[in-house]
Amino acid sequence: MRGPAEYQDILRWRKVYGVPGFRLAVRSNSWSFSEEFGRVFSHMETDGDVQVVYSVVVGRERHVLYRASEVLYETEEYRELVPALERLVEGEMVKAFWDRLVFHAGAVAKDGIVVVLPAEPGGGKTSLVAALLEQGFEYLSDEFAIIDPESLKVLPFPKGLCFKEGGIELFPHLKPKSLYVEWDMGGETGRLWYLDPLDLGPGVSREARRVRYIIFPERDGSEEIVEISKAKAILKLAGNLLNLDFFGRDLLDAMVELVRETECLCLRTGKPQEGARLIRSLVEEGG
Known part of the structure; x- marks a missing residue:
């Protein structure tokens, strides 16, 4: 060729x-x-x-x-x-955002209030973000939360949502709207479904907004949101930070400032739809 x-x-x-x-x-x-x-x-x-x-x-x-x-x-x-x-x-x-804090995390907003959802790959970020969009949240990203360390604003990264096979089965009604592709994953066929966020929710956020809540999803059937310590939040955030080496000695100060200005919580839920309902209630009551 x-x-x-x-x-x-x-x-x-x-x-x-x-x-x-x-x-x-x-x-x-x-x-x-x-x-x-x-x-x-x-x-x-x-x-x-x-x-x-x-x-x-x-x-x-x-x-x-x-x-x-x-x-x-x-x-x-x-x-x-x-x-x-x-x-x-x-x-x-x-x-292009390497001078900002780049986390493996979903990010959504409602009434100007930004929620960041850090989790490792395969941790259910996309499913939870999709459920939140269906609950009326605006879309910022399902994969990266890019946070300016000075303003603590989250910059939109509105690439289409990408569901893996297990995640899309929680939203079977979305399959007809999706772009289905296959991917060779070391000899095994990976199946992916891409979706426009506007097929799920009311809009895509076009502006950077200050983060209010950092919520760590955990797959657990207890259906609750609980506060966690700032120290624990820093450790969990560091585990999902992609450009840790860039910040060097300045990283700790940036992370301390981030958690100091936000509410840090853990979401324990078995279903993304139930988790989204809990987060919506939190945002509406605390907004």
């Missing part, structure tokens, strides 16, 4: 996505791929000059993903293209 320079005339579908301070372009010879990938990053689409260009060439038998002229990924399976490029684009965008 030829390189992207030889496909200039047919790489006609091009979209630009970005976050403050960073933009990239995704171009393809396939209208279908451009539209499918656009569903994942539709709320991050923009215009202007770009720093990075990805090219996706969809062939009859093989499909190739390039960064400039470098081959990054080749596959015979068309359904692998969206998740392969999604991870690359997501990584580039998150690096």
Whole structure:
């Protein structure tokens, strides 16, 4: 298969996505791929000059993903293209926020009150965020909570929600609205479902807002929200911080300030819908 320079005339579908301070372009010879990938990053689409260009060439038998002229990924399976490029684009965008606190966490807002939900991958963030959107919360992110250490504001990262197989089964009514893809996970087929947050909730937050609650989800059937100590919250946050090395000695001060200005709690629940109900009650009563 030829390189992207030889496909200039047919790489006609091009979209630009970005976050403050960073933009990239995704171009393809396939209208279908451009539209499918656009569903994942539709709320991050923009215009202007770009720093990075990805090219996706969809062939009859093989499909190739390039960064400039470098081959990054080749596959015979068309359904692998969206998740392969999604991870690359997501990584580039998150690096643009490396001078902020970047947590593995969901983030939602209601009536201007921001709730951050830190949890490790597979910890149920997406399911809980989805349930909160259905309870009337606005969407900031289902994967990353990006917090400015000075203002303590959470910056939106509104990529489409990404459900794994176990999570989507809790929301079977959402399957018809989703973009279904498959992903080779070391010899096993991973199944993913992408959803536009507007298919679940009232809106996508476009502005940075100060965090009010930090709530750590735990899979437990007791159905309660309990306060935890600031020291425990710092330890749990540190376990979900992606750019710990960037802050060095300044990290402790940033974390202490973050927990000092927020309410830190633990959510124990067996079902995301019940957890969302508890969080909504907390926000409405404390707002």
